[in-house]
Amino acid sequence: MTKRKKELPLEQREELLQTLKARFEKNMNRHEEVEWAKVQAKLEANVEKLWSLNEMEVTGGEPDVVDYDKKTDEYIFYDCSAESPKGRRSVCYDLEALESRKQHKPENNAIDMAAAMGIELLTEEQYRELQQLGNFDMKTSSWVQTPANIRKLGGAIFCDRRYDTVFVYHNGAESYYAARGFRGSLRV
Incomplete structure (x- = not known):
């Protein structure tokens, strides 16, 4: 089976x-030292x-670009939407967590969605860097890469911004909420 090349039609690329x-x-303010022409050349x-x-x-x-x-x-690109991306919410953390649910399974999980998109979940450090550029996730939260020792015990971590502070929380990796998604990063 041949792998399908992930390429947009010309009109969609230009748009x-x-x-x-x-x-x-x-x-x-997110990229003061960066020139768009160089970014575009890399993208093309x-x-x-x-x-x-x-x-x-x-x-x-x-x-x-951040x-x-x-x-x-x-x-380096990050998701910079004001809230956790709408099309990536109501997902648990990873496939193991998804498969562990006995009922009311979400449609997908953050790790597999990110991989299918060719991106990575932000780390806690990257999430904090993003928050230096503006106020994000004031009403939502976002899964972030979870350390193996926490994941091994069944947990996963997520972040949000409340009271002008970035908070890091934990939850069972199988949990999912309408207001929790994930943010990604991509290096080009």
């Missing part, structure tokens, strides 16, 4: 690039990454 450019220009050379950004976009993530890694020559 996505316009959306990303407009967001980039509107939110220069990496069609699968552009496909992943489109997946972030269509699920409500509003991806934007950093540039000089060592690896990569631009």
